[in-house]
Amino acid sequence: MSRVCQITGKKAMVGNHVSHANNKTKRRFHINLMKKRFYVPSEDKWVTLNVCAQGLKTINKIGIEEALERSKKEGLIK
Known part of the structure; x- marks a missing residue:
């Protein structure tokens, strides 16, 4: 199952790690998902x-x- 909130539809975002030397590497900002x-x-x-x-x-x-x-109307739950 994908890491998506079944009420709000929130997902992980993509951003960068930025080092002290200003080097950038990709990273993900995960949501606080709980069952x-x-x-x-x-x-x-x-x-x-x-x-x-x-x-x-x-x-x-x-x-x-x-x-x-609401979440059924938006298609987040079947």
Whole structure:
């Protein structure tokens, strides 16, 4: 599975390591991705999602059911 947040759609970004001598080499900025289980009361079941820290804040703010609905609409979850 790719390292993409299933709520926000965030992915790793690409940038450069910059040394003291100003040499540049490619690197990746990974997101803070975690595997979490959430209880969905309307379906009476547990759902496991890969979410980043911002995704957890979104779920806390709008609720798991609304977050799942939005991510299905955007095509992040099947």
